[in-house]
Amino acid sequence: MSDSPAPPPPSRLRLGVFLVLLSATGFAAKGILAKLAYAEGVGASTVLDMRMLSVLPVYLGGLLWFGRKGTLARPGLRDPDFWKIVLLGLLGFDFSALLDFEGLLRIGAGLERLVLFLYPTFVVFLSGLLGRRGIHLREVLASLLAYGGLAIVAGGKVTADPDLRTGMLLVLGSAIFYAVYLVGVERLVRRVDPLYLTSLVMVVATAALLLQSFASGHFHPETADRTALLLIGAMGIFSTALPTFFMTVGISIIGSSRAALLSFFGPVVTLAMAGVFLGERVTFAEGIGALLIMGGVGWVAAEGKKGSFRGGR
Template sequence: MISRDKTFWAGFFLALLGAVLFSAKGVVVKLTYRYPDVDAVTIIGFRMLLSLPFFLAVGWYQARKARLGLIPKLTFTQKWQLVVLGFIGYYLSSFLSFLGLQTISAGLERVVLFLAPSFVLLISALYLKRAIAPRQWLALALSYGGVVFVFLNDLTHVGDGVVVGVAYVLASAISYSLYLIGSGELIKKVGATRLVAYAMSASTVFTTIQFLWIHSWQGLYQPWPVYQLSFVHATVNTVLPTFMIMWAVARIGAPMTAQLGLIGPVSVLFLAAWILHEPITPLQLVGTAFVLAGVLVLGRRA
């Protein structure tokens, strides 16, 4: 029982910290956008290219362990599953999200992305036959209520092409949900660390092809601060949280990890106020309290 409790709380706090670090990329991206000739493709491309050495190093170590017989070797099917997860998880979902941001506000985009935990819960219940606990529904209701409060003002400021933009972000949320569920199943066979290393390396291939297709090698000529911010984006906001989130999925499952991820974007409010000097309204504080209440409900042991 003690061992299971330790496993739960380790996964719980890994999911929280991973969500905060992953969501903090929004602040780094805003800082990077201040430089000319930087677009979404450049940011995604630099993020993945600078994080690739870390994933390759971990992947090489995992492959070496497989050659020595310390862990099972990957089957042909598992290799293709990792490629597909890399495509839908950190390439397709990110790219669709950025496409949506061209026509809708950032606030609306984040609200739509918060549907991901619902998708994870519902798909898990329908196709994997996993029951949804009452406290998960309660936590989800509290968290969504908080999200509505936090981004209520943003919902009133949208322009043309809202339907198309929302459709892109909705597809992004579904893509990331499928990634979490697929990862939760494959983790049992290949392990969280190996899954992240290989899937993210595959994602980098797709991202690099897109970057070179649009900007060619000339796109690499950027001011030094862009490289500095991109390195932070790659390490603190990509490498660390992706491993943390997958380690959390291995311990507490994809549905709960997805729900705990709701704390991430809310935490950005305080980071943005601190670093970007953006104001925090009373409505946002009320919403934050709701989201934190949802997290506490999830953390309460049955």
């Protein structure tokens, strides 16, 4: 007998789709807001730390509120699930965020989003390595298509510009750790309340980020002027707190494979915003590469939606 859960009703499926699209839009604006804050003279570690501090009360409140209500589990310190969530917080929203914000210092917001967008291909391969599913030839070909698109976008600039190469590698590492988070969280949200899980993940990640910054001496909030504070506050609310809750609840409804497919919307929004707010322009070759990336990732995610990627179900 299969232990796969029944598909959600249409109304709930639509809610899941809507939440993931809202999440993708919010995350798409993150790089734009971060770049604008950098332009105000604020360092990457300070922007990241202040971003997390700005929404820490939300997650602490969520931890208390969602820890009391509902029927799903709220694991305590003695529960192995608690420590799994802590580990996901450290990998998916601590280390991953550090790599991403450091990478954003070196590459454009549009390119950063395209590199991050490769994470569904990593979800596929990680799920295969963990034995949760088989890896199909079409998914391998689709992933190679996306990686080829990234090579076109980078072109010869990677070899000529070491800073660009470092930035891309940092963001690529961020995408890999985010894929680890998604693979881990999909199984956990079947037994742990998704909003409680998100709150705990983000509290753990915020605490870890602040400890690292204080220990290294990289936290300098005095460098943030009023404009930077507004930008970081907007990033905290619209590109952190709301999207993380929306994405976690969306995954709990429609699964990580469908969520990955819908996140296709994110790079398009980022590229458009980068052109409007940052003056970033996409060349013809970069446009072709971007289409290959989105096409390849869309193909991978579409395969998952049709059933080949079950994400542990």
